[in-house]
Amino acid sequence: MRLYIAEKPSMGAEIAKCLTGPVIRKDGYLETKDGIVTWGFGHILRQAEPEEYDEKYKRWRMEDLPIIPEKWRLLVSESCVKQFEIVRGLIERADEVVHAGDPDREGQLLIDEVLDYVENTKPVKRILLNALDEKSIKKAIHSLRENSEFLNLKQSALARARADWLIGMNLSRAYTLAAQRAGHRIVLPIGRVKTPTLALVVRRERELENFVPVDYFVIKAKFAHGNGEFMTNWKAKDEQIGLDSEGRLIDEVTAKALVDKFQQENNETGVVTLYETTEKKESQRLPFSLSALQVLAGKRFGFEPQLVLDTAQKLYEKKLTTYPRSDCDYLPENQFEDAKVILSNLANLDQSQIASWANKADSGIKSRAWNDKKISAHHAIIPTQERCKFSTLTEAEQKLYGLIAQAYIAQFYPQHVYLQTKVEVHYLKERFTASGKVIKVLGWKELYSAADAEEKKEDEDALLPEMKKKDEVLCKEAFFDKKATRPPARFTAATLLAGMKEIHKYVKNPEAKKKLKDVYGIGTEATRATIIKELISRGFLQNEGKKKTLIPTKAAYLLVDALPDEMTYPDSTAVWEDHLHRMAAGDTELKLFLAEQESFTKALCEKAKQMVIPIHEGQKKCPRCKQGVLQLRNGKNGAFWGCSNYPSCRATYEDDHGSIKKPDHLCPRCKQGDLRLRNGKNGAFWGCSNYPSCRATYNDDKGKPDFNR
CATH class of the missing domain: 1.10.460.10 (Topoisomerase I, domain 2)
Known part of the structure; x- marks a missing residue:
């Protein structure tokens, strides 16, 4: 009998549906002709607490630290005892076990630790489920691997x-x-x-x-060329006066003097020392890892990271998207052939914007996202081949599915191609620069219209005329903008x-x-x-x-x-x-x-x-060690005040109705302790309560310390 052990019941149910024959529900497992499917509830086993290693660790004491187990112990979680016994019994009956934990470090450990705990000796295979749609599961069932191949992943999770x-x-x-x-x-x-x-x-x-804002000045100059005018930014030399450590011009007098110098009526012309146009290509934005999805959804919709994870998990369980807890943003090359089906489904989606994008996609384009060398146990989050009824999704699910679909469709648009032009002008022994950008092929950026609108605005501001090196230009005007450094964002x-x-x-x-x-x-x-x-x-x-x-x-x-x-x-x-x-x-x-x-x-x-931590407001610092605070305690002879730093500091003081009793006789030597009557070998004497830090002693004079002897 083959036994599949899934990480949770929902995954176990999906695996069972893809096995041969009717699915018979039993207590804690599902039975099919192809084998039995059971499951855990996340961590069935938990790590033992310190007091479960030794009763003495129930009380927190500095002298017991550090606690380092000689032999690490796992215990069955109280809420999982019944299911654990069911899994144990099924392992004993099985001829072969299939590890069906999530395809990540934690998922590997969850099932492996159960197999180790019951001392399993049966052969173990591994199934990697990056999606829960029927085609993906059946493909994974026919592509089982040896679980031993994932020993290093388990060791990493255990570490x-x-x-x-x-x-x-x-x-x-x-x-x-x-x-x-x-x-x-x-x-x-x-x-x-x-x-x-x-x-x-x-x-x-x-x-x-x-943070203290710093004012600085940005100097700009407009130059005229035979083919048109263009704006430049002045670049300071290293030796320029008035710069701060970051190279910003912070002296307004210097800024005004430079602008006046550039605007003087003179016959000097500037010279174009660099005019360089390069064709640039920007590859398609990669599909999402979970973190990338959480960050973008947070910026675009204000979603909390936990909401993104929970919503991505729901989409996964609805078989609409692949495994959500992925740290990878690349895709396996053998999934490229699925693109036609996925794009066709998206083109027929009841959401006009996504459908429109998908209709324009070219399934023959293979972006850099398809790269087996970048794949670990899982791949980027993408739509599955399951048809999505967009209108039935919650608002959060719609927004997240939209982002995932958008990133996937972008892989089938051409690269973004533009011409990048750099210009440098030398004028009055100073350097001015400008750059411009002309889009040749919008490509995948067509899907990100808001970002494109911003870029077009930037391109219009940086429009540059046709020039060549050594051309002469005239300075038409110069001015400076006053700016201030910004504080970092919370x-x-x-x-x-x-x-x-x-x-x-x-x-x-x-x-x-x-x-x-x-x-x-x-x-x-x-x-x-x-x-x-x-x-x-x-x-x-x-x-x-x-x-x-x-x-x-x-x-x-x-x-x-x-x-x-x-x-x-x-x-x-x-x-x-x-x-x-x-x-x-x-x-x-x-x-x-x-x-x-x-x-x-x-x-x-x-x-x-x-460690010396600042004393909490309202607490009285111990006058002896100056690290602890005095706390009211109960002893054999009644209430007293003792140092919280005990046993390192054994300072004690008498209680006076909930307050520290002022000493009748303050020690004249240390001026911290109080003198107390004690019995010694040679009779009664007065000694400092701050002993052994202070060893002052005085003879007794009829119940009072004799400071003269």
Whole structure:
């Protein structure tokens, strides 16, 4: 018997429909002539919590950190016990298992970890389902691969899960305890990806708070040629006075002097030193990965990333589009033959704009999107061969399907071809430049009319007459525009997601920045939206205004300021993501990666132990260690005040009806502790409560300290 194990019931149902014979529904699985189909509910197994390794970890204590499991444990999720037992029983009955998890890193691990947990010895095949329409599923069933081919992908997912556990469990405890030591009643959830993501928003907000606009001046000059006039921009020399470090002219007096110089009545003419026209070709915009779809839908429709993911998932489950959690924007070459059917369906769509575009498409054009070398486990999100009844879709589904269809149709339009002209003029020993653009073939940009309208406007402004090198020109007028530097824009959910994808832009180390330019970013296509949503729901970010810009809360500043750069800058996380992708390709090992994560975790736990966090407003700083705060506690002899930094600091003070009792006798030596009567070998004496930091002692004089002896 062949057993298919899908990631969720909906996928299992679609697979069963494509197998031979009637589908018989059983409890937790479907039976057909070609085999049995069962499923999980996402993660049937979960990682054990620290206290499930050892009871003592129930209480958060700095001295127990870091917690590093000697042997990693998985447990069956309480909500999945029944289904897990059904799957276990079916595996025991099976002759062969087909792994039908989603075609990505996480999907690979979900089913593999169940097979490992039950110690499966049956042969395992892998089915890759990038679409749920009947033709795609049947094709995938007849193209099964050995599951062992995906071992590296599983190792990569396992490495990510364990690294997230090590950092999340240990550093969340370590820095929460450090914050509570300073009187903050807060839990600081720290994550390998979410913490540097939050730090991006905090740093952007501080840039805005500290931003001071700088005025600068842009000089323009109009020149006359025998074939017409044209506008140019003045380019400053390196030695030009009045420039800032960015090369902008910031001195208005200098700007006026230059304009006056250029406008003087003189017989000097300018000379065209460069006139160059080059034909440029712009390839078709690639189809969408999930991140690219989330970013564009956010900009165009104001959609939150989570809404885009949820809607793309619905379109996938309706068999209208391919697998949504894709990090790839290319297509396999063997799917090129499907284009005629897909374009024909789109041409008959009950949506006039998409139908019009599809009718003009040329199915013989093969864009750069079709490239097997760029394909991993999945490909770009495109329409399937399933006919779409556009009018039955929700508004969000219509908008998203429209974007996906538009990008697919664009692959079958010609390249955008234009002439790019560059002009350089030398006049009065100064350099002026201009550029122009003439469209020869509009091509695929016909589908993006709004962008085309903008470009046409730019082209009209930059219209250039026919010229040649060494032609003379006359300066007709010169002037300057006063401008001001703009502050950086606040992040929205869509632009923050784009920042996570293009994380190399925010990396601190310049060498790492170069290296990580081709990295996939931090997080995965499926998790980025969830991370942003979690930061909002847990009160670290909040939406503000119509544009829903993201604003950090006080808790966000506290978390980011408490942590060292290793966790708040994305350098380490981006490098780790690079390691995970290399692991998926078989270029690095799980054991080596986890050893690095353990060392990193240990080092940051040590930093947390030494961390001094600003005392929470309204709390009384411990006068002895100056790191903790005094807290009211109950002891054997009643209430007393003790330091939150215990056991590192053992300072205690008497309670006076809910307040710290002022000492009857302040220690004259340290001026922090109070003198207390104690019994020693030679009788009673007065000693400082700040012992052992202060070892002041005084003789007893009838119940009072004798400061003279």
